[in-house]
Amino acid sequence: MTIPKKSSRLIVPSLDRALILKDAEKELKAPARRLFAKRALTLGGLSMLTGCQLTDDKSVSTFLSAVSRFNDQVQGMLFDPNRLAPEYSEAMLTKPFPFNAFYEIDSVPVVDGSNYKLAISGLVQDKHAWSLPELYALPQTSQITRHICVEGWSAIGHWGGTRFSDFLRRIGADTTAKYIGFKCADDYYESIDMATALHPQTLLAFSYDGEILPPKYGYPMKLRMPTKLGYKNPKHITEMFVTNTYPGGYWVDQGYNWFGGS
Amino acid sequence: MTNETEGAERVEVAARAPTKPPLINPIWVRVTHWCTALAVILMVLSGWRIYDASPVFPGLTIPAQWTLGGWLGGALQWHFAAMWLLFASFLVYLLLNIFTGRFFRKFFPVSPRAVIEDLYKALTGRLGHEDLSHFNAVQKLAYLSAIIALIVLVASGLAIWKSVQFPLLRELMGGYDNARIVHFCAMAFIVLFFLVHVAMVALVPRSLLTMLRGR
Numbered sequence: 139m140t141i142p143k144k145s146s147r148l149i150v151p152s153l154d155r156a157l158i159l160k161d162a163e164k165e166l167k168a169p170a171r172r173l174f175a176k177r178a179l180t181l182g183g184l185s186m187l188t189g190c191q192l193t194d195d196k197s198v199s200t201f202l203s204a205v206s207r208f209n210d211q212v213q214g215m216l217f218d219p220n221r222l223a224p225e226y227s228e229a230m231l232t233k234p235f236p237f238n239a240f241y242e243i244d245s246v247p248v249v250d251g252s253n254y255k256l257a258i259s260g261l262v263q264d265k266h267a268w269s270l271p272e273l274y275a276l277p278q279t280s281q282i283t284r285h286i287c288v289e290g291w292s293a294i295g296h297w298g299g300t301r302f303s304d305f306l307r308r309i310g311a312d313t314t315a316k317y318i319g320f321k322c323a324d325d326y327y328e329s330i331d332m333a334t335a336l337h338p339q340t341l342l343a344f345s346y347d348g349e350i351l352p353p354k355y356g357y358p359m360k361l362r363m364p365t366k367l368g369y370k371n372p373k374h375i376t377e378m379f380v381t382n383t384y385p386g387g388y389w390v391d392q393g394y395n396w397f398g399g400s
Numbered sequence: 401m402t403n404e405t406e407g408a409e410r411v412e413v414a415a416r417a418p419t420k421p422p423l424i425n426p427i428w429v430r431v432t433h434w435c436t437a438l439a440v441i442l443m444v445l446s447g448w449r450i451y452d453a454s455p456v457f458p459g460l461t462i463p464a465q466w467t468l469g470g471w472l473g474g475a476l477q478w479h480f481a482a483m484w485l486l487f488a489s490f491l492v493y494l495l496l497n498i499f500t501g502r503f504f505r506k507f508f509p510v511s512p513r514a515v516i517e518d519l520y521k522a523l524t525g526r527l528g529h530e531d532l533s534h535f536n537a538v539q540k541l542a543y544l545s546a547i548i549a550l551i552v553l554v555a556s557g558l559a560i561w562k563s564v565q566f567p568l569l570r571e572l573m574g575g576y577d578n579a580r581i582v583h584f585c586a587m588a589f590i591v592l593f594f595l596v597h598v599a600m601v602a603l604v605p606r607s608l609l610t611m612l613r614g615r
Contacts, residue, residue, distance in 0.1 A: 202477040209480055216565055223564045284576060286563065289454035289472065292576055365564050393473030395480065400563045 206395050213397040219333050223364035223400075226282045231347070232293035235285075237354045238368060239324065240388065246353045247323040247374055254358055260319075260379035263310025270358055274344060276300040276308075281339060283364035285371075286400055288389075297362040299343035303336040311380045319385035320361065323374035329385035330363070330370060334399060339364050342375075367398040421615040424533040428496050430611055435489035440550070440594070442468065442482035444587060449475035456580050483557075490550060510540040529604045542593065549589045556583040 237243050255267035280298035287293075306313060313336060319329040334340060343362040346355045356373025363371055369389045379385075390396045425433075445468035452461050453472045469475025497503035514537035521527035522538055535543065559569040559579035573579035601608050609615070 202474075202481055205481040205484070206477055213562075216562065218565060221565055221567070224567075284563075286576065287454065288476070290450065290456070290560075290580060291454040389473070393471075393477060395476065400561065400565070 203393070206393075209395060210397040213395075213399055214331060214333065217331075217333055217365070217399060219337055221365075223283050223339055226284070226294050228282065228296070230294050231282065231296055235295045235346070235355070236291075236293055238287065239373070240326070241324070243354060245324075248353065249323050249358055249374060249376075251358050254376075256359070256375065257377040258309060258379070259377070260381045261312035261315045262380050264308075270344075273300070273342070273359070277304065278344075279341065280345070281341065281362070281364065283339065283362075285364075285368055287368040288394060288398065296347040297341055297343040297360075298345035298348070299341040299359065299362065301338065302340040302342050302361065303338065305342055306335060306380075315380045316382045317380070317385055319379045319381055320372040320375050321377040322372050323376050326372055326374070326388045327385070328370060328372040328387040328390070329396075330361075330366070331397065334363055334365055337363070337365055363399075365399050367400065369394060370398045422533065423614050424610045425614045427614065428492065429502075430614060432489045432493035432496070433611055435485055436493060436550075439482045439486035439489060440590060443479055443486060444591060445469075446475040446478035446482065447587060450479060451584070456584050486550075486554070490554070494547075506535055507540050507544050510537055510544065515541050529607070532604075532607055532610050542596070546590065546593045546597075549586045549593065552586040553583060553590065556580075556586060 239246070251270050254270055256273065257267050258265050277300060278298055279301055280296065282294060282296045285293050285295050306318075311318075313332060315332060317329045317331065318335045319327070321327050341362040343351060343356075343360050344358065345351055351357045351359060356375075359375050360373040361371055361375060370387075387394075387396065390398075445466070448462035449464070449467035449469045450472060452464070452467065455461050467475065469478045494503075518527055518537040522536075527536060527538075555569055556573050556579045558566050559573045560576065560583060563570045563576045563579070570576060570579065573582050
């Protein structure tokens with residue numbers, strides 16, 4: 139650097155000017171490039187990402203489904219079978235507890251309890267179908283837990299029933315199998331992982347807030363899992379089976395994540 | 401003041417050797433910056449669609465044409481796919497920043513006084529950008545807040561996604577329902593940061609080049 143120290147301060151503004159000029163010249167040379175960059179940076183540019191049929195593109199949806207299946211495995215690994223969902227007091231119950239299904243409340247199925255039987259199949263020793271009095275005679279427990287919907291809302295409810303892990307052992311289910319599948323009176327179907335099925339808070343629920351489970355909440359029974367999102371909790375169950383073949387689910391087959399657990 | 405003369409000298413060197421101006425943003429900063437930016441854009445747009453399924457604030461919904469995913473299920477798939485990009489790029493960004501010492505060199509010290517001074521200069525059009533290798537106090541605060549907002553977004557997101565598996569995060573956020581509010585507010589902050597950030601880049605276009613070619 140040969141410039142004397144004194145003049146280096148004086149030179150600052152002129153350098154600045156030169157720099158600005160240089161910028162301006164470049165800008166003049168490449169107006170198209172600048173314009174493109176500017177436009178890409180606007181919300182309008184971003185909106186090119188949205189609204190378009192990206193999700194409908196087959197390769198994109200195949201990729202997203204593959205990531206969703208990968209996420210199932212990650213969530214299976216994250217799942218701690220001994221970690222309990224928080225339980226709440228009576229005073230914290232959400233009243234009225236919201237009705238939610240893939241149909242309106244006037245389409246809730248009517249199930250005749252007097253000749254109802256829970257069909258059991260797959261990898262189990264005792265495949266006899268269970269009547270409601272038989273099920274009600276099993277050891278009962280209850281819980282006040284938070285139901286979290288995939289949409290984001292949550293509600294605290296009070297369910298009673300028998301611990302599902304006890305029931306699985308009672309019927310001699312192969313607890314090393316991967317899945318338990320359910321079929322329901324409202325044509326809903328769903329399946330869960332064995333770790334969640336054996337979780338101490340997973341209930342085969344027959345009652346809501348001390349009353350026999352009303353039709354709107356899934357009469358005659360629902361599987362209540364406070365470690366899973368709402369859509370994973372099937373209502374109006376008529377059949378269950380233990381299997382190693384992935385059974386899918388009503389919403390899962392349309393794109394909801396299969397593990398769907400919190 | 402010393403910074404200004406230093407800056408001027410650096411510019412001088414740059415002007416003399418136009419072929420090799422000094423490297424301002426190393427390659428890992430540029431790669432993680434753009435990956436994080438893409439992930440944040442995807443997560444915000446898909447997050448808006450998820451939000452619309454059950455708005456945290458009744459009456460406040462995001463127009464569907466601004467969202468990504470087409471429906472709740474599609475938006476969730478985008479959200480939980482982009483999550484991995486954000487996780488990887490933001491983690492690499494944070495770790496390399498800390499281990500190379502860049503984090504402490506570039507973002508500190510930052511004093512409230514300097515922020516107010518630089519903000520006043522900026523608003524009166526007297527804040528120079530001669531030396532892009534050096535952050536002014538407003539930039540330091542803005543980038544640090546963006547980093548913190550991203551950390552809050554990830555933490556509240558995990559509390560929502562895995563409210564049973566991460567009880568500590570859930571309680572830290574004030575419970576499941578509150579975690580959604582925290583997640584929303586941190587998103588709003590990141591969107592605000594994004595808008596200001598992009599406006600600033602438009603005002604000082606050279607800064608875009610430093611994030612593209614590093615110089």
